[in-house]
Amino acid sequence: MKKPASDEFKEVVLESGITVKPVYGPDDVRDIPYGEEIGRPGEFPFTRGIHPFMYRKRPWTMRQYSGFGTAPETNQRFKWLLQQGQTALNVAFDLPTQLGLDSDDPFAEEEVGRVGMAIDTLRDMEEAFTDIPIEKISTSLTINPVASVMLAMYLAVAEKQGIPWKNVRGTTQNDILKEYIGRGTWIFPIKPSIRLIGDMVAFCSDRVPRFNPFSVCGYHIRESGATPVQEIAYAFEIAATYIREVLDRGIPIDRFAGRIAFNFDIFGNLWEQVAKFRAGRRLWAKVIRERFGAQNPRSMILRMIAGGGGGGLTIQQPENNIVRGAYYALISALSGTQTMALCSYDEAYTIPSKKAALISLRTMQILADEMGLTDTVDPLGGSYYIEWLTREMEKRIVACMEEVEKYGGMVKAVEDGYIQKEVSRQAYMKEKKIQSGEFVKVGVNKYVMEEETPQIEFHPFNPGVVEEQKKRLGEIKASRNEKEVGDALLALKQTAQTDENVMPHILKAVKCYATLGEITGVFKEVFGKFKEPIGL
Amino acid sequence: MDKNGMQSGKRIRVMIAKPGLDGHDTGAKVVAYALKDAGMEVIYTGLHRTIDEIVRTALEENVDVIGLSIYSGAHLPLSEKLMGRLEAEGLTDTMVLVGGNIPQKDMEALKGYGVTEVFPVGARLDDIVSFIKKKVEE
Numbered sequence: 001m002k003k004p005a006s007d008e009f010k011e012v013v014l015e016s017g018i019t020v021k022p023v024y025g026p027d028d029v030r031d032i033p034y035g036e037e038i039g040r041p042g043e044f045p046f047t048r049g050i051h052p053f054m055y056r057k058r059p060w061t062m063r064q065y066s067g068f069g070t071a072p073e074t075n076q077r078f079k080w081l082l083q084q085g086q087t088a089l090n091v092a093f094d095l096p097t098q099l100g101l102d103s104d105d106p107f108a109e110e111e112v113g114r115v116g117m118a119i120d121t122l123r124d125m126e127e128a129f130t131d132i133p134i135e136k137i138s139t140s141l142t143i144n145p146v147a148s149v150m151l152a153m154y155l156a157v158a159e160k161q162g163i164p165w166k167n168v169r170g171t172t173q174n175d176i177l178k179e180y181i182g183r184g185t186w187i188f189p190i191k192p193s194i195r196l197i198g199d200m201v202a203f204c205s206d207r208v209p210r211f212n213p214f215s216v217c218g219y220h221i222r223e224s225g226a227t228p229v230q231e232i233a234y235a236f237e238i239a240a241t242y243i244r245e246v247l248d249r250g251i252p253i254d255r256f257a258g259r260i261a262f263n264f265d266i267f268g269n270l271w272e273q274v275a276k277f278r279a280g281r282r283l284w285a286k287v288i289r290e291r292f293g294a295q296n297p298r299s300m301i302l303r304m305i306a307g308g309g310g311g312g313l314t315i316q317q318p319e320n321n322i323v324r325g326a327y328y329a330l331i332s333a334l335s336g337t338q339t340m341a342l343c344s345y346d347e348a349y350t351i352p353s354k355k356a357a358l359i360s361l362r363t364m365q366i367l368a369d370e371m372g373l374t375d376t377v378d379p380l381g382g383s384y385y386i387e388w389l390t391r392e393m394e395k396r397i398v399a400c401m402e403e404v405e406k407y408g409g410m411v412k413a414v415e416d417g418y419i420q421k422e423v424s425r426q427a428y429m430k431e432k433k434i435q436s437g438e439f440v441k442v443g444v445n446k447y448v449m450e451e452e453t454p455q456i457e458f459h460p461f462n463p464g465v466v467e468e469q470k471k472r473l474g475e476i477k478a479s480r481n482e483k484e485v486g487d488a489l490l491a492l493k494q495t496a497q498t499d500e501n502v503m504p505h506i507l508k509a510v511k512c513y514a515t516l517g518e519i520t521g522v523f524k525e526v527f528g529k530f531k532e533p534i535g536l
Numbered sequence: 537m538d539k540n541g542m543q544s545g546k547r548i549r550v551m552i553a554k555p556g557l558d559g560h561d562t563g564a565k566v567v568a569y570a571l572k573d574a575g576m577e578v579i580y581t582g583l584h585r586t587i588d589e590i591v592r593t594a595l596e597e598n599v600d601v602i603g604l605s606i607y608s609g610a611h612l613p614l615s616e617k618l619m620g621r622l623e624a625e626g627l628t629d630t631m632v633l634v635g636g637n638i639p640q641k642d643m644e645a646l647k648g649y650g651v652t653e654v655f656p657v658g659a660r661l662d663d664i665v666s667f668i669k670k671k672v673e674e
Contacts, residue, residue, distance in 0.1 A: 095557035095608060099584075107586065110610040111557050184559015184583045224562045315658040348657065349639065350609075424565040431566050435660055444658070458639060461609060534582040536568050 055374035067092030092116030100520030113465035147174035182224030225427025233400035257299035267312025277335035307341035317443035321345035351459035417533030
């Protein structure tokens with residue numbers, strides 16, 4: 001075959017640095033053995049999917065992120081989403097809650113109830129889940145440094161509703177390492193923060209076996225600028241860090257690895273993302289088996305939510321984001337994710353309106369029910385290009401993981417700010433490419449239009465929410481047993497100073513309505529605060 | 537002023553600040569890199585700064601420009617607070633720019649507080665650089 005002159009085609013280089021040929025064929029995949037490297041769905045190394053029949057048996061879970069204002073307001077939105085056919089909840093907390101501050105903390109004031117709901121005490125959590133059958137749904141709590149406290153509150157609610165903990169399903173995001181890299185809700189230094197994660201895994205593996213105590217988020221690392229390769233590589237190195245923490249407590253890998261969950265991003269080049277997920281599944285299975293010696297195949301599966309895509313949405317021509325969302329959902333479905341969530345088209349501006357949230361949900365439902373995405377497993381498997389690209393992605397992810405290990409592991413790399421710098425440099429380089437037009441974004445640097453102010457319905461922020469939440473908190477404080485609270489906090493402090501598991505003591509404290517801020521205050525006293533490495 | 541952001545031999549000093557609890561720092565860092573590449577001296581505060589801390593740093597570092605980056609929706613109260621504190625400290629010459637997730641409808645209010653310019657998501661890096669250079673020269 002005559003080779004085309006190089007100037008005949010525009011060079012195609014993926015974000016991960018892989019150069020794409022115009023045509024692929026059998027020669028490109030000849031040395032990828034089906035049995036060992038691809039395999040049947042539901043079997044090691046799980047390249048094609050973690051279950052033998054995937055969506056044919058059960059479509060992906062649809063879980064939109066939501067929450068705002070006070071717990072009763074959020075409760076209304078939750079009920080509405082469940083009525084619309086959503087099958088799980090993903091709870092958004094406001095920033096003070098995410099950072100362990102009570103609503104009456106002076107540093108919290110401007111942020112109470114803004115980007116999620118405010119939780120100060122167990123009373124708020126009770127109201128958020130009033131009349132919601134929590135044994136029938138799985139709930140994802142998007143919370144990190146104080147995940148232990150939110151888990152305790154959620155379990156206390158279950159107890160009050162008469163639901164045994166062994167039936168409680170859900171996930172606490174609880175991935176603190178990625179918070180230092182992107183997203184920024186960190187409080188304590190790295191090591192005690194990881195200890196809290198270990199405490200939660202130990203507690204759940206014993207008492208709440210269907211709960212995922214942490215979900216490792218490549219998502220936010222990618223949103224902060226990382227390439228798809230870095231997204232997976234850093235997430236795996238983070239997961240490995242938590243695994244070592246749990247193994248150090250003498251808990252065998254097969255006891256908890258089956259409960260490890262991941263959260264990944266879906267915007268970007270379609271093929272690159274699909275290959276990323278297939279490579280990720282294969283590599284994770286190998287890492288768990290080879291590096292950590294797992295025996296049970298259930299320990300080796302990469303269970304994930306693949307969703308969001310916020311980083312791909314644009315402020316310009318916002319309705320285009322509806323179309324982008326549909327393609328991102330397609331990526332997610334072709335990737336064999338277990339759970340899907342979509343950023344809504346107005347999300348570059350505001351908390352999604354009901355209308356926008358509904359369009360996102362319908363997008364996923366249309367894919368599942370109209371387009372045949374649930375007909376057969378891994379429909380792109382066996383494609384010359386996809387199998388070749390899956391292997392290329394895997395190689396690069398391995399190399400990137402080795403870089404982190406060579407640096408001294410994830411804890412050191414984050415403590416020093418090495419990862420943060422890698423990711424923010426990447427973000428800067430990409431922004432420059434967008435601004436020069438080299439990296440095309442429709443409506444931003446191509447097909448640009450003079451726009452009227454777009455018709456976006458802004459989520460109304462109710463400034464009264466601060467006062468209302470302060471009042472609710474004041475009432476609880478006035479009615480609780482102060483001695484009980486003081487004793488519980490003291491016991492918690494004493495436990496935090498030892499190696500003993502803090503979870504039972506957090507539970508005790510939340511049940512007597514100690515506030516989130518009081519419990520966090522105890523940890524701040526014992527653990528201190530994280531010092532951010534600031535280097536550009 | 538020359539192309540390296542030097543003005544009568546002195547480099548323009550810019551502080552990029554993240555006030556409050558919002559942890560979205562990618563935009564702040566991207567702008568910081570762009571200003572550095574344009575030859576300016578950039579001080580980045582890191583996350584979770586109080587307005588008082590930001591004003592103190594502005595005083596200590598003797599900056600020409602403060603760039604506030606806010607994505608949480610709390611830009612109005614935070615900017616108003618900052619402008620009040622700057623005035624109380626006599627830092628009325630310091631140029632304040634606001635960036636982040638800022639709706640069109642809030643631009644006028646921000647300028648009313650004394651913010652010089654707003655560069656919301658989607659703003660061009662070149663525009664930010666040339667705006668600062670031009671204004672400092674004035």
